[in-house]
Amino acid sequence: xxxxxxxxxxxxxxxxxxxxxxxxxxxxxxxxxxxxxxxxxxxxxxxxxxxxxxxxxxxxxxxxxxxxxxxxxxxxxxxxxxxxxx
Numbered sequence: 001x002x003x004x005x006x007x008x009x010x011x012x013x014x015x016x017x018x019x020x021x022x023x024x025x026x027x028x029x030x031x032x033x034x035x036x037x038x039x040x041x042x043x044x045x046x047x048x049x050x051x052x053x054x055x056x057x058x059x060x061x062x063x064x065x066x067x068x069x070x071x072x073x074x075x076x077x078x079x080x081x082x083x084x085x086x
Contacts, residue, residue, distance in 0.1 A: 007045075007057040016060070028056055040066060 010028075014021040031038025043062045047055040 006060050008060050008063075010056060010058070013058040013063070016063075024058070039063070042066075 008016065010021045010024045013024045017024070027037070027039045028044055029038070030036070031041055031044075040062075042059070043066050044056050044058045047057055
């Protein structure tokens, strides 16, 4: 699948995003529960899908692509909103 260099732990992901590890866990939990606000399942994987505890790792490249795409969509939405108010 992906080599160890591209897979980040929850703590490493939080450090990369400059946020708490709880925030990262929440995004994964929302996605697992099929609720809004979660990351796409292509961004993370569970290394122990049948284990007693989950062992999640985040694919760094997929996360960066997702964040880039979502920030672009947000900018486009804000631009459209500004155009409507003029």
